[in-house]
Amino acid sequence: MSNMRQTAIVDRVAHSADAIVTLTRDYPAGHTIPLHLHDRDQLVYASLGVMTVRTATGTWVVPTQRGVWIPKGIPHTITMSGNVAMRTLYLRPKLATKLPRECCVINVSPLLQQLIFHACTFGSLRTRVRTQRHLIDIVIDQLQVIQMVPLQLPHLNDPRGLRVAEALQVDPGENQPLNQICRASGASRRTIERIFLDETGMTLGKWRQQLRLMRALRLLGEGSKVTHVALEAGYSTPSAFIAAFRTVLGTTPARYFGKSALTETDGATKAKE
Structure with a gap:
């Protein structure tokens, strides 16, 4: 959470008149894109690997076959678990009006996946080009009906709750009783439970379960x-x-990550670093 105190780099997307600008980029395992923000809304999809997106308000783990929606102006970092094949659509502001103005993990349907791959064969998409306008319209239609996935870990502001959260994040696999962790933070279990519910909408136990699942997804990646x-x-x-x-992803880890290892066929070339 501390890296959110740094100054974010403003990454201005070129071709400001174009409806959608695309980026194709492959990253090695462990790579982190430092704190930055964009002047456009952003849909980030990884056809291989697992991404972790962090902002001042939360952490989102994005496994293969899911994408992350990052609205314009939100400072964020992205860390790669395993090699990541990233495909990004930068949307002109107000193009996708029904999507939330906060980050979220979304399901990427097989159709939307192929649309992303196809869009990334263009550097950008312009409404004045008829065939590109049709592609833009279909992408937006698909984004209007997306389903969100509960793969968010909200951050805390209260110092006592923050101390508990940081203690749990040091080793998500540690099974130290929550009562002990709460006492060490300087508050009772009851007080910490109230803080977590007020600030995250989750019980302390649910927050810990979410932390463990997100840790597991990164390890699988x-x-x-x-x-x-x-x-x-x-x-x-x-x-x-x-x-x-x-419960969360609808299948077993072996089947899910087995599918993700299939050879990508989007026809896009690997971008230079």
Whole structure:
């Protein structure tokens, strides 16, 4: 959370008159894009790898087959777990009016995935070019009906709640009782529970579960095995982790990340660093 105190770089997207500007970029495992913001709304999709997006208000883990919506002007960092093949659409402000003005993880349907790949074969899309205008319209139509995915970890402001959150983040797999962690932060469990509900909309236990799931997704993105991931993220058994994963993402980790390892066929060339 401390890196949000830095000054964000303003990354102005060229071709300001164009409706959508695209970017194709591959990143190595562990790479972090430093704190920055854009003058356009941004849809970031990874056809390979797992991304972690952090802002001043929360953390979002974005596994393969999902995307992250980042509205104009929000400072953020992006960290890669495993090698990441990133495809980005920068949308002219007010082009996608139904999407929220805060970050969120979204489902990327097979159709929207192919639209992103196709759009990225162009440097930018212009409404005055008939074929490109049709593509813009279909992309926007698909964005209007997206489903959001609960893969957010809200940040806290209250110093006592923040101390608890930071203690849990040091080692998400640690099973120290929450009562002890709360006392060490200088407040009772009851007080901390109230702080978490007020500031995050989650109970302390739910917040901890979300932290563990997001830690697990990053480990899976780095290529770790399910048994190792379950242990490192603090699940009692691999089956407990698989059940939690299935609840959020609708399938097992093996099937989900097996699919993500398929060869990409978007026809886009790797951009130079």
